Amino acid sequence: MLNVEQISKSYGPVHALREVSIEVRPNEVVGLIGENGAGKSTLMRVLAGTVRPDSGRILIDGTSVSLRDSRHANACGIAMVFQEQSLLLNMSVAENIHLAQEGEFMRLGLLDRRRMNEVARAHLARVGLDVDPRTKAGELTFAARQMVELAKALALEQRTTAPLTIFLDEPTSVLESRDIAILFDRMRSLKSRASFIFVSHRLDEVLEISDRVYVLKDGAVVAERPAAEATVPELHAMMVGRALHSGYYREDRQGVPGAEPVLEARQLTVRGAFESVDLTLRRGEVLGVAGVIGSGREELMRTLFGFLPQTGGTLKVNGQEVVLRSPTQAVAAGIGYIPRERRVEGLVMDLSVAVNMTLANLDVAMTHNMIDHGRERTIADDWIRRLHIRTPSAAQVCRNLSGGNQQKIVLARWLTAKSRILILDHPTRGLDVGAKSEVYDLIRDLSAQGVGIILTSDTLEETIGLCHTILVMRDGMITGRLDAPAEAKPSQVAVLEHMV
Amino acid sequence: MAKTDMVGMAPGAALSRVRPFTPVLLLVLLLLGIGIVEPGFLRAKDLSVVLSDASVLFVMATGMTLVIMLGGIDLSVQAGASFASMVVAELLPSLGYAAFPLTVLIGLAVGICSGFVHVKLRIPSFIATLATGGIMTGLSLLMEEGRSVALLDTGRHEVRWITGSIFGFPNVILIAAILAAGGMFVQRYTRFGRYSAAIGAGEPAAHAAGISVDRYKIMAFGLSGACAAFGGVLLAARLSSGSPDLASQLLLPTIAAVVVGGTAITGGIGNIGLTVVGTLIVSIVRIGMTFVGVDIFAQQIVFGGALILAVFVTIDRSKIAIIK
Numbered sequence: 042m043l044n045v046e047q048i049s050k051s052y053g054p055v056h057a058l059r060e061v062s063i064e065v066r067p068n069e070v071v072g073l074i075g076e077n078g079a080g081k082s083t084l085m086r087v088l089a090g091t092v093r094p095d096s097g098r099i100l101i102d103g104t105s106v107s108l109r110d111s112r113h114a115n116a117c118g119i120a121m122v123f124q125e126q127s128l129l130l131n132m133s134v135a136e137n138i139h140l141a142q143e144g145e146f147m148r149l150g151l152l153d154r155r156r157m158n159e160v161a162r163a164h165l166a167r168v169g170l171d172v173d174p175r176t177k178a179g180e181l182t183f184a185a186r187q188m189v190e191l192a193k194a195l196a197l198e199q200r201t202t203a204p205l206t207i208f209l210d211e212p213t214s215v216l217e218s219r220d221i222a223i224l225f226d227r228m229r230s231l232k233s234r235a236s237f238i239f240v241s242h243r244l245d246e247v248l249e250i251s252d253r254v255y256v257l258k259d260g261a262v263v264a265e266r267p268a269a270e271a272t273v274p275e276l277h278a279m280m281v282g283r284a285l286h287s288g289y290y291r292e293d294r295q296g297v298p299g300a301e302p303v304l305e306a307r308q309l310t311v312r313g314a315f316e317s318v319d320l321t322l323r324r325g326e327v328l329g330v331a332g333v334i335g336s337g338r339e340e341l342m343r344t345l346f347g348f349l350p351q352t353g354g355t356l357k358v359n360g361q362e363v364v365l366r367s368p369t370q371a372v373a374a375g376i377g378y379i380p381r382e383r384r385v386e387g388l389v390m391d392l393s394v395a396v397n398m399t400l401a402n403l404d405v406a407m408t409h410n411m412i413d414h415g416r417e418r419t420i421a422d423d424w425i426r427r428l429h430i431r432t433p434s435a436a437q438v439c440r441n442l443s444g445g446n447q448q449k450i451v452l453a454r455w456l457t458a459k460s461r462i463l464i465l466d467h468p469t470r471g472l473d474v475g476a477k478s479e480v481y482d483l484i485r486d487l488s489a490q491g492v493g494i495i496l497t498s499d500t501l502e503e504t505i506g507l508c509h510t511i512l513v514m515r516d517g518m519i520t521g522r523l524d525a526p527a528e529a530k531p532s533q534v535a536v537l538e539h540m541v
Numbered sequence: 542m543a544k545t546d547m548v549g550m551a552p553g554a555a556l557s558r559v560r561p562f563t564p565v566l567l568l569v570l571l572l573l574g575i576g577i578v579e580p581g582f583l584r585a586k587d588l589s590v591v592l593s594d595a596s597v598l599f600v601m602a603t604g605m606t607l608v609i610m611l612g613g614i615d616l617s618v619q620a621g622a623s624f625a626s627m628v629v630a631e632l633l634p635s636l637g638y639a640a641f642p643l644t645v646l647i648g649l650a651v652g653i654c655s656g657f658v659h660v661k662l663r664i665p666s667f668i669a670t671l672a673t674g675g676i677m678t679g680l681s682l683l684m685e686e687g688r689s690v691a692l693l694d695t696g697r698h699e700v701r702w703i704t705g706s707i708f709g710f711p712n713v714i715l716i717a718a719i720l721a722a723g724g725m726f727v728q729r730y731t732r733f734g735r736y737s738a739a740i741g742a743g744e745p746a747a748h749a750a751g752i753s754v755d756r757y758k759i760m761a762f763g764l765s766g767a768c769a770a771f772g773g774v775l776l777a778a779r780l781s782s783g784s785p786d787l788a789s790q791l792l793l794p795t796i797a798a799v800v801v802g803g804t805a806i807t808g809g810i811g812n813i814g815l816t817v818v819g820t821l822i823v824s825i826v827r828i829g830m831t832f833v834g835v836d837i838f839a840q841q842i843v844f845g846g847a848l849i850l851a852v853f854v855t856i857d858r859s860k861i862a863i864i865k
Contacts, residue, residue, distance in 0.1 A: 346749075372751025380749055389743035391809055400739055400750040403732055411730040454750065 042067050042204045042236070043119070048097035050083055057083040059261040060097065063238075065206055070228060070237045072251030072268060074244060074280055076500055080260040081240055085210055088238075089121050090114035101203055112141075118203030120194035123210050128186055128193075130179030135161035137178050138193045142200065164192040168227050184220035187212060191227065198234065205235035211334070213241055225250050242333050244273045244280075245541050256280055273541075274534050281502050281533070289478075290506025294485040295527040298509055299324030303359055303493040304345070304376075304462050310353035314340035315517040317354065322462065322493040327484060329508030329525070330497045331536055337517035338497055342466045345495060346378040347371035358462065372401055374462075377455030379448070381467035387451045388439045395421035395435040397450050402458035424453035428483070445476025452483060463487065465496040469503065481507065501533045513539035563854075564803050564818045571822060575829050582832060589711055595824035596717035597775045599817065601791060602798040603724045604652075604768025606816045607761045609799050610728075612741045612808030613666035615762060617655060617674030618769040618795055621648055622788035624677040625773030630690035630783030638699055645770050651677060652766015656759035670762075681785035689784030692777065700778035713775055720768075724813035733760060742809025793844045798823045800851040823847075 043065040050058040058080045065071050075081050086092035088099070090108035098105045101117055108114045111121070128137045135158045139146065146157045161174035170188040178186060194207045213221045228237055228250060241247050247254060248268050256264040256279045264279045304322040309315075315337030322328050332338040343349045345356075347365035356363055358374045365371045368378065380386035388397050398421050399406045406417035421435035428449045432442055439447055448468065455463055465484070469477045484507055488494060498504045504511060505525055513521035513536055521539030523531045576583045601618050608615045625644050632640035651673060659669035684690075692700065705712050728734035736757045739747040748754050772791075777783045802819025804811025826847070830840050 348749075367753070368749055369751045369753045378749060382745075385743070386745045386749040389739045389746045389809075391742045392739060396735070396739070400747070400752070403735060407732075412732075412735060414729075458751075 042102050043206045044100040044103075045084070045088070046098050046100060048084070048087060048094045048099070050087065050092065050094045056260045058087070058094065059259075061257070061260070061262050062097075063255055063262065065236045065238060067204060067236060068232045069253065070232065070239055070251045072247035072254035073238055073240045073257065074242075074247055074254060074276060075257030076280055079257040079280070081257055082210075083260075084257070085121070085208055085240070088114065088119050088206075088208055090119075115197055116201055116203070118197065118201045118205045120197045120205065120207045121210070122187070122190045122194055122207060122212060128178040128189060130177065132178060133175050134165070134172060134178055134181070134189055135174035137189060138164055138174070138196055140193075142196075160196075161192075164196045165189070167195060168192045168231070169223075184216050184223070187216065187220070187224065188227070191224075191231075195231065195235065206238065207235050208238045208240075210240050211242065212239075213243060213246055221246065243541055244276050248273065248276070273537070277533060277537065281500065289481075290503065291481050291485045292506065292527040292530070294482075294489070295327075295509065296325060296485075296489055298326035298488075298493075299491065302357075304495075305357040306345075306354065307357075308354035309341075309344070309351055309356060311340055311344050311349050312352040314344075314349065315514065318514075318519055320512060320519070322495060324493060325488050325491045326510065327488055327494045327496060327508045329504040329511040330495065330514060331501060331504050331511055331540060332514035333540055335516075336514040336540070338514045339466075341514070342464055342495065342497055345371070346376055346464050372458060372460075375460055376462045376464065377401070377458060377460030378464045379451050379455070379466060379468050381470050383444065383447055383451065383471070388447055390440040391438055393436045393438055394425070394430070394432050394442070394450055397439055398424055398435075398453045398457050401454050401460075405457055420457065421453075424450075424456065428453055429479070443476070445472050445479060448472065448476070448480060449483070461491070462493045463495070465494060467497060467499055470499055501536055505530050505533065505536060511536060515540055564801060564815060564822060567801075568818055568822050568825070571825050571829070575825065575832070579832055582829070589709075589714070591824055591828050592714045592717075593711045593779070594828065595820050596711075596713045597772050597779070598791065598794055598798055598824060599717045599820040600720055600775060601769050601772035601788075601795045602816045602820050603720055603813055604765030604772075605795050605799050606724070606804055606811065606813050607737065607768075608666070608765045609796075609804055609806060610737045610741045610808055610811055611758055611761050612744065613659065613758065613761070614796070614806075615652075615655070615670045615765045615769075616667055616792065617651075617670040617677060618765065618772070619788045619790075619792040620674035620677040620681070621651060621766055621769030622773030622776060622791065623783075623785055624648075624651075624681045625770035626777035626783035626787045627681045627684050627690060627785060628770075628783070629774045629777050630692055630696065631684065633696040633699055634693060637695075640699075641774060644774055645767050648770020648773075649763050649767040652769070653759055653763040655766065656762030659762065660755045660758050666762075678785065684785075687785060689782050689787070691782045697781060700781075703775055703778035713779065716775070720771075721813060721817050724816075728812050733757060737761060738809060740808070790841065793841060793848065794823050794827065797844050797848045797851065801847060806852050 045061060045063040047060045047062055048058055049060055061080065061084060073081055083092060087094050090110045090113050099108065106117050108117065138161045139157055143152055146153045158174040165172060165174060168188045168191050170185060170192065172181065172185060178189060181189065198205055212224060216224065239247065239250055248271060251268045254266050254268050254271055254276065255262055256276060258280060301324050302321045303324055306318055306320045309318040318341060330338045330341060340349055344351055347368045347370050350366050356365065363374050365374065384390060395417050399417055405420060406412055408416065418435050424430065425432060425435060430446050430449045432446060439450060469480050472480065484494060496504065496507060508525050511523045511525055512519055523536060525531055581587065601622060605615055605618060625648050628647060629640050629644040632643060636643065655670050655673040658664055658673065659666045703713055736747065736752050739752060740754050740757060744754060773788060776787055780787065798820040799816050800806055801822050802815035804815050826843065827840060830843060831837065
C-alpha cells in the first residue's frame with residue numbers, strides 16, 4: 042500500500058539516500074535500522090513531507106504522490122510519532138490531539154470543547170490510555186505522552202481515506218521496559234487499523250515487534266529480512282556492513298597506557314541519569330563508554346565536564362578530589378571537551394579560527410595583561426600547520442570551514458589549554474571518511490603524549506577500534522568492562538551483550 | 542600556507558563584507574545632504590553643538606554596546622541617567638568633586654544588580670532592566686517628590702570640567718572621545734572584551750570553553766549602569782540641574798545609536814567604534830530634523846522607524862529560531 046521507490050536525496054556531496062526502495066504492506070510492522078547517518082532521519086523527513094527527494098517516487102495504493110508538507114503527508118495517511126515528542130505541554134490532551142484540526146469542532150464560530158473532548162476520549166480509548174482529555178499534556182508521564190502521540194496519529198484515520206501508516210521514530214529510547222511492553226501490545230492490537238514503520242537502535246526490540254526489517258547503510262538499503270529469520274548479530278553485522286579490517290583505527294599505533302590514574306570516579310551518581318559509576322582513566326589511555334541512548338552514557342560524559350553536577354560519589358583529577366559544578370571548573374582542572382554539537386557547543390562560528398583556539402586559555406596570548414594579537418596569530422598559525430587545518434588564514438571565520446577542520450580547531454583549543462584529560466563526545470559525528478581518519482590519527486598522537494581520553498562514539502566499531510578499555514552502560518549502571526588491546530579487540534557482539 | 546586552498550564562501554558573505562561600511566557611508570551622505578540644504582550646519586560652531594549633544598548619547602550608548610554585544614539589552618539606561626542626575630545634584634553641595642565618582646559607582650552597583658537579576662534569577666534582560674529602571678525612576682521621583690534639583694553656584698563651579706572648553710573645544714567632546722578610546726581598547730585587548738564577543742556570538746560554545754558566562758554578563762550590565770550614570774552626570778552638568786525625567790527621551794536614541802552603527806542586536810558582532818558612527822548618525826538626524834523644521838514631538842517617530850530598519854538589516858535570524 043505504501044511504496045517508496047528509488048528515492049535519492051543529496052546534500053551537496055553527501056548522499057543521504059541512494060535509490061532507497063521500501064514497501065509497507067497493510068497491517069504490517071516494518072522495522073528500519075541503521076547507524077547514525079545511515080539515512081533513517083532523511084527517509085523519515087521525506088515521508089513526513091518536509092524534505093523533497095531529488096529523484097524517485099512515493100506510491101500510495103499504486104498512485105504516485107508528491108508530498109508537499111506535513112499536512113499533505115497526513116492527508117495521504119502518513120503520520121509521524123517523533124522521538125522528541127511534539128506535544129504542547131501547556132495544552133490539554135484533547136487540544137493536542139486535535140491541534141490545527143479544530144475546524145471540525147467549530148460551531149457558530151465557537152469551539153465546541155465538549156465534543157472535542159468526547160472525540161479525544163474515544164481516540165485515547167483505542168490506544169488503551171485512560172486519562173481525562175482535559176488533562177494538560179505536561180502532567181502526564183513520558184510513556185503516557187507517547188500514547189497520546191499515538192492516539193493523535195490514529196486520529197488521522199477519520200480525516201483521510203488513504204490507508205494509515207504510522208512512522209515511529211525511536212519510540213522506545215525514553216521508555217522503561219514495562220512501558221515498552223505496553224506500547225508493543227498496543228501496536229499489535231492496532232495493526233488491524235494501521236501499518237507501522239518502527240525505527241529503533243535496540244535491535245532486539247526491532248526483531249520482537251517487526252514483521253520485516255530493512256537495514257539502511259550509508260543511505261542505501263543493504264538488506265531486507267523477515268524478522269522471524271533474522272538474528273541480532275546478523276542484523277548488526279549488516280548495519281555496520283564491513284568486517285573489521287585491522288588498521289582502520291590505527292590499531293598499530295595503540296600504545297600501552299601509563300599506570301598512574303589521571304581521572305578517577307567512585308560511586309559517581311547523577312540522580313535520574315546514572316548511578317554508582319566507578320571508572321579509572323590512566324595516563325595515555327583511551328577509555329570508551331558504550332551504551333544505547335538512555336543508558337546514561339551521554340549524561341556521564343556531560344557530568345565529567347561539569348555540565349551536569351554530580352549528586353553523589355567522588356571524582357579525583359590527578360589524585361585531587363574535585364567537584365565540577367561548571368565547565369569553568371572542569372577547564373581549570375585540566376579537562377577539555379569536544380562536544381557532539383560542534384556548531385553549537387564546539388565553536389563560536391562567527392569568530393575567527395585564532396580566537397576560537399585561545400578561547401579556553403587566553404593567557405597564552407596575553408602580554409602585560411593585554412591580548413597580544415600578534416602572538417595569538419603566531420599560536421594559531423602554529424596549530425594550523427601542525428594539525429594540517431585547511432583555512433585561508435587564522436583570521437578566517439570558522440563558519441566557512443569544513444566539519445573536519447572545525448573539529449581540529451576545537452582540538453587545538455584544548456591543546457592550547459594544555460588539557461591532560463579530553464572528553465570526546467562523538468568526535469567524528471558528521472565528518473567524512475578522510476576527516477575521520479585524521480581524527481583517529483590525532484587521537485593516537487594525544488594518547489602517545491600521555492593525554493587521557495574518554496570517548497563515546499556513534500558506532501560500536503569505532504569505540505572498539507580506538508579504545509584501550511571499554512565501559513558498557515545500561516540503564517544508568519556500568520554493566521561491563523572490556524579490555525581492547527590492539528591485538529585482541531573484543532567483538533561487537535561481546536560488547537553488545539552488556540548493552541541490551 | 543594553504544592560501545590556494547580557498548574554502549567555499551558562505552552565501553551572503555559578499556554582502557556581509559560591505560555591510561560594516563554602510564553606516565559610515567550613511568553618515569557621509571547625511572553630512573553632504575545637510576551641507577547642501579543648509580551649508581551653515583557644517584560650520585565649526587554648529588558642529589561642536591552637534592558633537593556636544595552627541596557626547597551624552599554616546600556615553601550611554603557605550604554601555605549599551607557592551608550589553609548588546611553579549612546578546613542582552615539594557616532598558617534601564619534612561620532611568621539610570623535621570624536617577625544619576627538627581628543623585629549628583631543632591632550630593633554636589635555636600636561632597637564636592639567626590640559626588641562624581643560616587644554617582645558613577647552607584648550606577649555601577651545598580652547595573653550589577655540588574656545583571657544579577659538577569660543572570661542568577663534567569664529573567665530575560667529586557668524584563669530585568671525594565672524593572673530595575675522602574676525602581677530607579679521611582680527613587681528619583683521620591684527624592685524631591687518629583688521635582689528637579691537645580692545646581693547651585695558651588696555645583697556649577699564643580700561641573701566646569703564638563704561644561705568648560707579648551708581652546709574653544711568643548712570638554713564634553715573630549716570626555717566622550719576618551720571614553721570611546723577606552724571602550725575600544727577594552728573590547729580589543731581585554732579578556733572582558735574578548736569573552737563578551739564570544740558569549741554574544743555563541744553562548745553555548747563560550748560556556749563549553751570554560752568561560753564563566755554569568756560573571757561577564759554581570760560585568761557588562763554593571764558597566765552599562767556606570768555609563769548610564771555618567772551620561773546622567775554629563776547631562777545634569779550641561780543643563781545645570783538634575784531631574785527625574787532628564788533623560789527620558791534617550792532610550793530609543795541610545796539603542797538606535799548602537800544598532801544603526803551596525804552592532805547586531807543578537808550580539809557577537811559589533812564594537813564601540815561602530816557606536817561612534819551610529820551616535821553621530823542619530824545625533825545629526827536629530828538636530829538635522831530640528832534644522833529642517835520637523836516637530837520635536839515627531840522625532841521619536843523617526844527613531845522608532847530607524848530602529849526597525851537598522852535591526853531588520855543587521856539581525857542574524859539564524860540565531861533566533863523563533864522570533865518572540
